[in-house]
Amino acid sequence: MTEPAVSRLPSAGRADGWRARLELAIAPRAGRSRVVDRRRVGPLTIQRPFYPEGAPCHLYLLHPPGGVVGGDRLELQVRVASGAHALVTAPGATKLYRSAGPLALQNQHLAVAAGGVLEWFPHENIFFPGALCGLSTQIALAGDARFIGWEIHCLGRPAIGERFVVGRAEIAMNLSRDDRPVFTDRLRVAGLSSLDGAAGLRGFPVCATFVATGARADALDAARHRLSEVAPSPVGATLIDDLLVVRALAPEVEPVSRLFRHLWSDLRPGLLGLDASIPRIWAT
Helix, strand or coil: CCCCCEEECCCCCCCCCCEEEEEEEEEEECCEEEEEEEEEECCCEECCCECCCCCCEEEEEECCCCCECCCCEEEEEEEECCCCEEEEECCCCEEECCCCCCCEEEEEEEEECCCCEEEEECCCEEECCCCEEEEEEEEEECCCCEEEEEEEEEEEEHHHCEECCCCEEEEEEEEEECCEEEEEEEEEECCHHHHHCCCCCCCCCEEEEEEECCCCHHHHHHHHHHHHHHCCCCEEEEEECCEEEEEEEECCHHHHHHHHHHHHHHHHHHHHCCCCCCCHHHHC
16 A cells, blocks of 8 residues: 655745644554555654554654754644554654744644554653743543653753753643543743752753553552662652553653663553564664
């Protein structure tokens, strides 16, 4: 089956920032999950789907400019139909650069129909000092839809001792099932009080969240066992109905990224009935 033609949404100029939007619809076709509709405008796209484990499709998001600056507006919409399974990742981190004043926005809408599966594994977001940005991820599940995913945020560049002491970042993640809120998270970072305060990041530049639906007590036990072995500190896991939530703060990205990949490998067989199939792009 050939890939669908790319439809282009109405275009927008670059005068005050990129306007980029990508809409993807994934549905089962001929024994595989296929991208059955793809619409885009601006510098946001995907590579061709990969099928390293049979029916599930692996999709790699691409943003050729390589970073987000003040005034940019990036919109992503992913819809997974019943019976389809998609794993979405990216080649590298998203860099949010210093702004001269305009706000940069990145909005992500992920919708999974009953009987569908979405795995969402972006690389980290790196906030350069002076960035002014809002990031929002909305996850809407229907019925018994399954979701596993994470988001990792790095405030500044700790490898060179750089801190996010100037700028503002407003970050949101919301997960709902059948229009009922299940998990809502908000983070606003602006100044030293939010970086260092006891109610803020407590001096850690990296904060991260891992979520997985369809979990039971055994998944929570497995997650806590993994955390006891390799976790950065502070870190914790909890179970909200069938939603497993792991939260972490860390001095750098790599320990958290490694931890989340281990968690996924541990939990995927029990949650999805599949062994972990590492996206090839993670090895590049």
